[in-house]
Amino acid sequence: MKTPAVFKLLSFSQILLITVLPFASASTDLVNYTCRKTPYTVFCAAALGLDPRSSTADTKTLGLIMVDKVEAHAKSTLTKIKYLRGKAAHPRTKQALTSCEQSYGFIVSAMVPPSKESLTKGDYKFAVEYMNAAVNDVQECEAGFGGSKSPISDSNDYEHKAAAVASAIAGLLL
Amino acid sequence: MAEPYPSRSPVDQEDPGYAPLAGGEEPRDHRRPIRAILAVGLSVLLVVGIVIGFSTDTSPDVCAEVNSARLEPFLLGGAGQRSVPVKTVVRPVPRGVNEGVSAKSNRVFAGANLRGFPWNNSMLSWQRTAYHFQPEKNWMNDPNGPMYYKGWYHFFYQYNPDAAVWGNIVWGHAVSEDLIHWLYLPLAMVADQWYDINGVWSGSATVLPDGQVMMLYTGSSNESQQLQNLAYPANLSDPLLIDWVKHPGNPILAPPQCIDKLDFRDPTTAWYTSGGKWRFAVGAKINKTGVSFVYETEDFKSYKLLPGLLHAVPGTGMWECVDFFPVSDDGLDTSVNGPGVKHVMKVSLDDDRHDYYAIGTYNEEANTWVPDSPEIDVGIGIRYDYGIFYASKTFYDQNKSRRILWGWITESDSEYADVQKGWASLQALPRTIVLDTKTGSNLLQWPVEEVDSLRLSSKEFDSVEVEAGTVVPLDVETATQVDIVAEFELDKQALEAAPEADADYVCSASGGASQRSALGPFGLLVLADDDLSEQTPVYFYVVKGPNGTLKTSICTDQSRSSVATDVHKQVYGSFVPVLEGEKLSLRILVDHSIVETFAQGGRSCITARVYPTKAIYGAARVFLFNNATEANVKASLKIWQMNSAFIRPYSPQ
Numbered sequence: 001m002k003t004p005a006v007f008k009l010l011s012f013s014q015i016l017l018i019t020v021l022p023f024a025s026a027s028t029d030l031v032n033y034t035c036r037k038t039p040y041t042v043f044c045a046a047a048l049g050l051d052p053r054s055s056t057a058d059t060k061t062l063g064l065i066m067v068d069k070v071e072a073h074a075k076s077t078l079t080k081i082k083y084l085r086g087k088a089a090h091p092r093t094k095q096a097l098t099s100c101e102q103s104y105g106f107i108v109s110a111m112v113p114p115s116k117e118s119l120t121k122g123d124y125k126f127a128v129e130y131m132n133a134a135v136n137d138v139q140e141c142e143a144g145f146g147g148s149k150s151p152i153s154d155s156n157d158y159e160h161k162a163a164a165v166a167s168a169i170a171g172l173l174l
Numbered sequence: 175m176a177e178p179y180p181s182r183s184p185v186d187q188e189d190p191g192y193a194p195l196a197g198g199e200e201p202r203d204h205r206r207p208i209r210a211i212l213a214v215g216l217s218v219l220l221v222v223g224i225v226i227g228f229s230t231d232t233s234p235d236v237c238a239e240v241n242s243a244r245l246e247p248f249l250l251g252g253a254g255q256r257s258v259p260v261k262t263v264v265r266p267v268p269r270g271v272n273e274g275v276s277a278k279s280n281r282v283f284a285g286a287n288l289r290g291f292p293w294n295n296s297m298l299s300w301q302r303t304a305y306h307f308q309p310e311k312n313w314m315n316d317p318n319g320p321m322y323y324k325g326w327y328h329f330f331y332q333y334n335p336d337a338a339v340w341g342n343i344v345w346g347h348a349v350s351e352d353l354i355h356w357l358y359l360p361l362a363m364v365a366d367q368w369y370d371i372n373g374v375w376s377g378s379a380t381v382l383p384d385g386q387v388m389m390l391y392t393g394s395s396n397e398s399q400q401l402q403n404l405a406y407p408a409n410l411s412d413p414l415l416i417d418w419v420k421h422p423g424n425p426i427l428a429p430p431q432c433i434d435k436l437d438f439r440d441p442t443t444a445w446y447t448s449g450g451k452w453r454f455a456v457g458a459k460i461n462k463t464g465v466s467f468v469y470e471t472e473d474f475k476s477y478k479l480l481p482g483l484l485h486a487v488p489g490t491g492m493w494e495c496v497d498f499f500p501v502s503d504d505g506l507d508t509s510v511n512g513p514g515v516k517h518v519m520k521v522s523l524d525d526d527r528h529d530y531y532a533i534g535t536y537n538e539e540a541n542t543w544v545p546d547s548p549e550i551d552v553g554i555g556i557r558y559d560y561g562i563f564y565a566s567k568t569f570y571d572q573n574k575s576r577r578i579l580w581g582w583i584t585e586s587d588s589e590y591a592d593v594q595k596g597w598a599s600l601q602a603l604p605r606t607i608v609l610d611t612k613t614g615s616n617l618l619q620w621p622v623e624e625v626d627s628l629r630l631s632s633k634e635f636d637s638v639e640v641e642a643g644t645v646v647p648l649d650v651e652t653a654t655q656v657d658i659v660a661e662f663e664l665d666k667q668a669l670e671a672a673p674e675a676d677a678d679y680v681c682s683a684s685g686g687a688s689q690r691s692a693l694g695p696f697g698l699l700v701l702a703d704d705d706l707s708e709q710t711p712v713y714f715y716v717v718k719g720p721n722g723t724l725k726t727s728i729c730t731d732q733s734r735s736s737v738a739t740d741v742h743k744q745v746y747g748s749f750v751p752v753l754e755g756e757k758l759s760l761r762i763l764v765d766h767s768i769v770e771t772f773a774q775g776g777r778s779c780i781t782a783r784v785y786p787t788k789a790i791y792g793a794a795r796v797f798l799f800n801n802a803t804e805a806n807v808k809a810s811l812k813i814w815q816m817n818s819a820f821i822r823p824y825s826p827q
Contacts, residue, residue, distance in 0.1 A: 060436075110593050114341040121372055121394045122436025125524055126340045133589045136740075140290050174491055174524045 028055075034062055038168035040161045047162065059173060063119045063127065066166035070134060071112045073162060074104045077155040084151050093151070100141035100152065107134045107159075115166065124173040131167035135160055236467065236479055237432035240460060290590060291738035291787065298595040300790040301767040304655050305628055305819040306583075307331075307356055307601040309346055313338050313592075314599040316440075316495060316565035317580035318345060319379040319389050322573045324413035327353050329580070330362055331601070332376060338592045343373040345391075349414055349824065352624045353578070353604045357824035362418050369393045369401050369425040376495060377403075378567065380444040380452070380508075385410060388474050389418070390441035390454060393425065399435040401425035402456060404474060414824070426477055427469065433458045440495045443569065444471075446509040447538055455484055457493030457521065464493035464521060464553055468541055480541045484519075490553035491525035495565045498543070501533070501609040501617065505576035511538060516609060518617065519543050519552045522565050529558045529566050529581065531617065533609070547615065556616055559602075560681070561730060561746040561771075561781040562586060568607060579605045579619060583768060586732070586742035586783040600768055602781055610777060613751055618776040621763065629657055629814040640696065640800040640807045642668075645706070650813050653700065653796045654766055660811035662714060662758040664693060668805030669724070675717035681729035681747030687711035687801055693718070696800040696807045700764050701735065703789040710735040710784050711799065712771050714758050726752045728760070728773035728780065735784040742783070750778035765816065 031054055035044035044066075048054045051065050078101060085097040111130045118126035142156045150156065307329065308314065318330035326349045333346035347362040363374045370393025377391025389405040403424040408417035429438035437458050444454040452474070455466045465486040471477045484498070497520040500506040506515075517536040522529050532552040534545040545551045558566055559581065566581035581602040585592055592598040605619040633650050640646050650656065672692040687695050697713030699706070711731040719725050729747030750773045752758065761772040771780040789795070800807045 106590055106593070110337070110339055110589065114337075114339045117341050121398045122400060122434075123340075123375075125527060130339065130589065136588065137590065 030057070030059065031062065034059055034169060034172065035165075037172055038165040040165055043161045044165045047165070059169065060119055060122075063166060063169035063173065064116060066162060066169055067112060067115045067119065067127070067131070070115075070131070070159065070162045070166055071108060073155070073159050074107045074112070077152060077159065078104050078108070080152060080155060093145070096141075096144035096146075096150065097152075099144045100150075103137040103141040104159075107137055107163075111137070115170070119170060119173075122173075124170045127170035128167050128174070131163045131170065134163035135167070138163065235431075236481060236483070237430050239481060240432045290588060290740045293591050293594060293738070293787075297785075297787050297790065298591065300654075301595065301785060302597070303600055303765040303768055305354065305625075305816055306603060306765050306768055307348065307821065308597065308599065309333060309358065310823075311338070311597045312336070313340055313597070314346065314601075315340060315343075315582050315584070316376045317567050317582060317601060318376050318391070320567060320569040320578070320580050321379040321381055321387070322569075322571045323381065323387065323415060326351060326413055326415075327571075327573075328379075328415060329356065329601075332582075333361070335361070338596055338598045339589060343375060345374050347416075348821075352627070353622050354624045354628065354819050356819065356821045358822065359414060359416055359824050362415075363391075363405060363420070367393070367403075367420055367424065368396045369403055370420075371396050372398055375400070376440045376565065378441060378443040378454075379569070380454070381572075387415070388444065390426075390444070392439040392441065395425070400429065400438045402427035402438075402441050421474075423475065427456070429458070430467065430479060432460065437492055441469075442496055442498055443508050445498075445511075448511070449538075453480070455496050455498050457496040459492040460486075462491055463488045464490035464523070466493060466496050466498075466519075466521075482541050484541060485543045485545075485552065487551050487553045490521070490523055492523070493521040493553075494524055495522040495529075495567060496520070497566070497568055498536075499568055499570075499577060500536075501577070501607070503608050503611045505570060505574075505578075505606070505608065507570045507572070511536065516546075517543055519545070520558070520566070520568075521552050523553055527564050529564055530554070531556060531558060533615065533617070557748070558617075558619065559779045559781050560748040561779075562783060563602060563779075563781050566602075576622075577607045578622060579607045581605075581781070583781055583783065587738075587785050588740040591740065591785075600783075603763065603770060605776070605779075612753055613777070616751070616777060619779050620772060620776040621761075621770070625657070625763070628817045628819065630817050632812055632814040634812045636810050638798060638809045638811075640798050640809055642800055642802045642804060642806055643690075644800055645699070646798040648796045648798060648811075648813065650796060651815065652792045652794055653764065653813075654791065654794045655816040655818070656700075656762075656764045656796065657814040657816050658698065658700075658760070658762040658764070658796070658811060660698065660760045660762075660809060662696065662760075663808045664696075664716060664758075665806040665808075668693065668802075669716075669718075672718045672804060674720065678725065678749075679715050679717050679727050681715070681727055681745045684715075684729070684745055686729070686731035686733045686745040687713055687799070690801050690803050691715070691717070692802060692804040693724075694802050694805075695729070696802055696805075697760065697798075698762060699795075699797040699799050700762060700769055701784055701786050701789045702795050702797055703786070703793050704795060706797075708734065708736055708786040708789040709797075710769055710782070710786075712760065712762055712769065712780075713799075713801075714760075714773075724752070726750055726758065728771065728778050730769060730771055730780045730782045732782055732784060735782075736786045738785060738787055741785045746780050746782055748778050748780075750774050763816075 031048050035041045038044045081097050081101045088094045111134045115127040115130045138156050138160045313334040315332040321328050329348045331346045332343050334342050336342050345363040347359040348356040350356045365371050373394035375392040380388045393401050393403045404421035405418045407415045408419045429435050442455045444452040451470045453470050455468050458465050463486050466484040468480045468484045469477045500510045500515050501518050516533050520531040530553045532545040536543045563581040568577050568579045571578050583600045585598045603621045608618050610616050610618045694715035695713035699709045702709035715727045717725050728750045731745045733743045763770045769782045
């Protein structure tokens with residue numbers, strides 16, 4: 001008996017769905033699995049989930065995505081810092097912002113490149129070390145405002161989390 | 175999580191040829207007898223099977239063994255615990271490192287002022303050493319290919335020509351006639367081939383009996399794969415071995431199929447077997463088990479992966495910079511073997527950035543090495559050095575028949591300061607390595623005797639009484655480049671009267687030199703200023719155990735080494751065996767921002783980096799101290815001023 005075309009189509013698409021579905025949730029699974037092992041699970045899952053690369057990424061690539069976030073965010077924060085410094089009323093605020101500019105500039109020029117190289121080439125301990133250093137640099141920037149909340153505290157918070165998560169992901173690969 | 179393996183690389187030598195099976199299609203003519211079909215089918219299968227059998231590489235597939243039950247005992251416990259060593263061997267891991275937080279960030283939780291220290295050029299330039307190997311600028315890491323050749327000691331090193339942070343790695347090169355006075359040569363190898371374009375990583379030298387030199391090394395390829403390669407001197411009659419040639423047949427090895435392409439590196443020096451072949455090891459990991467593969471070659475042209483693993487230890491993670499060599503109370507050539515010869519297995523653990531070794535027995539025929547004491551197996555037991563010391567490598571010095579150890583000493587200040595000062599990392603002083611025949615269960619390390627040639631004027635202090643709770647200044651000139659040899663004796667009455675301690679002392683978990691008890695701490699304060707606002711204590715700490723046995727620890731305390739907040743503030747150290755009748759002895763080499771300590775003739779070693787801001791130049795002093803509450807201590811010591819090694823670029827006379 002000849003099978004009706006519609007049944008053939010149905011069974012074919014059923015098989016397709018069954019084979020594809022596990023992969024679709026597997027990638028979200030990897031993001032969740034990885035983020036649970038970082039200090040900022042929710043932040044990590046949100047930041048990675050938003051990036052289209054995360055659906056097919058392995059752990060190493062998730063780390064690279066996070067380092068990209070550290071870099072991109074540092075660059076945009078630098079622009080913000082320069083703008084705020086131009087408007088700053090207090091010389092102390094100006095000074096603190098200059099110090100932050102140094103910290104963020106340092107992250108972009110000296111901490112991001114070796115972290116990317118480390119993750120790409122498989123000597124992961126350097127990404128752990130340099131992303132930790134980035135966390136410290138951000139904390140120094142925030143601390144430069146003498147204990148009160150800085151005008152860039154939201155940016156610092158994001159960068160702190162992004163760098164800490166990047167370091168933790170690299171640590172999972174050791 | 176296992177990742178799918180991409181298609182075979184052209185250099186993969188382990189894959190058997192694969193011939194598709196000729197399957198029989200269902201015959202449409204029902205009149206052909208089934209038996210005939212079966213007969214034809216089976217004989218086709220037989221023929222194909224024979225063809226496959228003869229065409230494939232007949233050497234056993236290590237990966238098949240890895241996946242089978244044969245190697246399971248080695249590999250079980252993938253993500254699991256390291257077994258806790260029975261003996262009190264200390265593995266100080268900075269709190270928080272396991273959580274992915276840098277040891278330096280503990281300063282953040284110290285509250286108060288979190289700003290980085292305002293380093294000035296005077297402070298930063300003081301940090302450069304006078305007699306330790308370091309390049310003129312930029313970043314250095316692993317020692318590579320050390321060897322002695324035609325009157326020169328050669329030293330190569332991982333180097334970043336562009337920055338004071340890791341990256342863009344190539345091979346630096348320096349030579350010396352005495353392991354001390356180094357002369358910089360041009361870069362030996364740069365990243366100029368597809369198989370090492372992303373990094374010319376670590377490797378080792380094998381000097382053949384006929385004078386050829388085989389340099390095996392890891393390359394990070396254009397696809398970021400880790401591949402093993404061979405290089406050799408362009409001109410063997412050039413004693414400086416300035417130019418190097420990469421073997422046209424590179425790469426010689428790709429990772430075995432069961433190994434991730436990013437977990438396969440650092441080939442060792444080769445050893446010559448009784449079967450007339452050369453063998454060398456390469457470290458890797460399978461899940462969380464650190465492993466070592468062994469390759470065999472006759473001519474350094476074709477290579478065979480031997481079945482089995484030289485050794486594996488679950489839970490230790492990636493094995494970097496594997497080293498494998500025979501030991502006795504004297505130096506031994508790497509190829510020495512025989513009944514009663516002990517072999518050392520050493521690994522650098524990526525997980526905690528420490529170097530571990532164990533002593534055991536090598537079975538050449540079975541290609542295995544077994545530790546004497548499995549509870550202190552490699553990676554879970556003894557370390558070469560309880561401070562900062564990684565990626566170390568030994569070589570056999572045929573010139574003076576000794577085995578010499580090199581170790582990479584990284585910075586423990588901030589990366590920001592490293593970039594400011596324009597350089598990062600040192601090498602430890604080269605150390606001779608022998609088996610401690612008195613204990614039989616550890617190695618002894620000692621600075622090579624050529625270090626003594628740097629000694630200038632000295633001052634001797636005999637039987638100085640250091641009462642409990644006192645500090646005694648030692649009148650030497652400035653103390654930034656000194657060699658100190660000291661002996662200590664604890665007051666016998668206090669020893670007898672001291673109560674039994676209720677716990678073992680662990681340097682890294684202690685309060686350092688300010689944590690007092692009946693019998694310790696006591697020792698020396700180096701890189702200390704007059705009012706002790708900055709000080710680096712190097713001390714013994716003695717506790718009484720059950721049955722009146724004494725247990726001694728040796729520690730270096732960084733916690734007050736600098737008022738700067740952006741430097742490590744840890745206490746390093748370990749238990750050190752002290753045998754009946756032995757006095758407590760120390761050798762400390764201070765060279766600006768590095769302090770190398772050797773206790774009990776080198777049974778326990780600690781290398782620390784310190785960055786004082788005030789106890790520098792003419793303000794650096796040395797003191798004896800005794801912070802015990804009960805025991806007085808008698809100290810005898812000699813302190814030498816150390817000359818500079820004048821490390822500089824080579825220039826022909």
